[in-house]
Amino acid sequence: MPYTESGVSLLVLTENDSKSAIEWVFLKPLTTQLWLALMGGFFFTGLVVWTIEWPRNPEYQGSSLRQCSTALYFSFSTLTFSHGQIIRSPLSKIVVVIWCFVVLVIVQSYTASLSSILTAKRLRPSVTDLEQLRSNGDYIGYQSGSFVRSVLIKEGFNVNRLKDYPNKEEYAKALRKGSKNGGVSAIVDEIPYITSFLSDPKYINEFQMVNRIYKTPGLGFVFPQKSPLVHDLSVAILDLGAEGSRIEKKWLGTETPLPSYGIPNTDAAPLTLRSFSGLFIITVCMSALMLLISIAKSVHAKYTKVRDSDMQSADGDGRSEGHRGFGPLQNDMGNGSMADQPHHEARNEHPQGVSGIRESPGDVEPNDSVPEHAILIEMNTR
Incomplete structure (x- = not known):
């Protein structure tokens, strides 16, 4: 039984993106x-x-x-x-x-x-995948004696572009130089070794692991064939549970937060x-x-206002017609309908213009007052 999962990934130099147009x-x-x-x-x-x-x-x-x-x-x-x-x-x-x-x-x-x-x-990896390394013709590093060499050759990389390094100090020097200055653009190694490298405080802010490119069964212990310890140790690994994770974090440095196995996203996704x-x-x-x-209220208010205005106009026209119908009775002096006429004072520029006033004896009231409808005025046209 493997005691930790494994795989092959890239170790690259980190580029600071803080100088962009912020x-x-x-x-x-x-x-x-x-x-x-x-x-x-x-x-x-x-x-x-x-x-x-x-x-x-x-x-x-x-x-x-x-x-x-x-x-x-x-x-x-x-x-x-x-x-x-x-x-x-x-x-x-x-x-x-x-x-x-x-x-x-x-x-x-x-x-x-x-x-x-x-x-x-705001840190970004200088390299994101193997295809970028292959197209650029960059040099690639790997751990001395590792099977990673055969993996890279199988992926189509030229043997002359591969360099092996024995330890993590050499990893750091080669990555800092770069492919154009005698170093490499990336180190391809197993994830536990890269994790152990990044757990060192000297390298955690300068380097970055990206893009898991190959999956392996994991790391385990090797015994002679038919050794009775194989079964016992495998059972012990299975029984470790949470303790196994604690041991792995302590000795392999996996407590270091790792980016995703794809390209790490250092910026928050926009809303x-x-x-x-x-x-x-x-x-x-x-x-x-x-x-x-609001529009309905405005239309209703306007309609109500117009209707009220029409009603007031109709009422005013009715009153006006009533006045016009009463006018001829006032002006008609000879039609005998004098009961509805108000009292008028007759005036003439000539003093002799008024010949007389005839009064009906039956119309004289006891208080010697003469009713309005009993007064007849005769105009002398002489």
């Missing part, structure tokens, strides 16, 4: 699609709030430039939660609360991702639009619903 590193936490969706969300929210607030809020009225600047300022100020109290409609408040929740989630996720990118070791698609769907649907409710 002035744009703040864009890396979010993918391009998520950045575009976020910008679209700001514009859409500003448009919805402006549409709802414009009929009743003076802050959103005025010139076109003023309306546009107010709407955009309010929308983008939600990013820092400094939008203030410039909305009045309850519908707008619902839209803003939902959008602020979306912004809060994205901002918190962005902060965590950016912190991970800035604080993580994608799919991660927040549910939030965007909720805010778009709720904003559209509030906008439809």
Whole structure:
């Protein structure tokens, strides 16, 4: 029974990637699609709030430039939660609360991702796989006497490009020189030996293991044929359990955190639009619903106002027709319908214009007052 798993991997020099253009590193936490969706969300929210607030809020009225600047300022100020109290409609408040929740989630996720990118070791391997070594024609190192030589020859590498080294100190020197300066670009060796090399504090930050290229049964103990110790030791290895892992960590250095057997990813993965698609769907649907409710209320209010105006106009026309129907009775002095006429005072520029007033004795009331309908005025045209 093997006491530890094994395999063949690459040991390469680590390149520091901290000298890259880090002035744009703040864009890396979010993918391009998520950045575009976020910008679209700001514009859409500003448009919805402006549409709802414009009929009743003076802050959103005025010139076109003023309306546009107010709407955009309010929308983008939600990013820092400094939008203030410039909305009045309850519908707008619902839209803003939902959008602020979306912004809060994205901002918190962005902060965590950016912190991970800035604080993580920005170290990348100088070589990632055997194909890169083969195409570049680089020199490759291996441990003296190891079967790795035959593996590399089988993979198609030229024997003249292979160099053997006896210990880890020689590994470090050859990798530091590089293939162009008499060294090698990578060391191919079994994983336990590379792990032991990296467990040394002198090398852990300078070198890196990448890309498991070959799998072996593992490392075990060798005995003479038919030795009774083979069975006993195999059973003992199986019975070790957690103790076996502790022994392996102590003597082989496997407590050193290893990268994946593929290319190590030192940067945090950017946040994608799919991660927040549910939030965007909720805010778009709720904003559209509030906008439809606002439009429906405006249309209903306008219809009600027009209907009330028509009713008032019809009522006014009825009263006007009543007055027009009463007018001829006032002007008709000779049709005998004098009971509905009010009292008029007759005046004439000529003193003799009034010849007399005839009174009906039966119309004289006891208090010597004459009723209005009993007064007849005769105009003398002389």
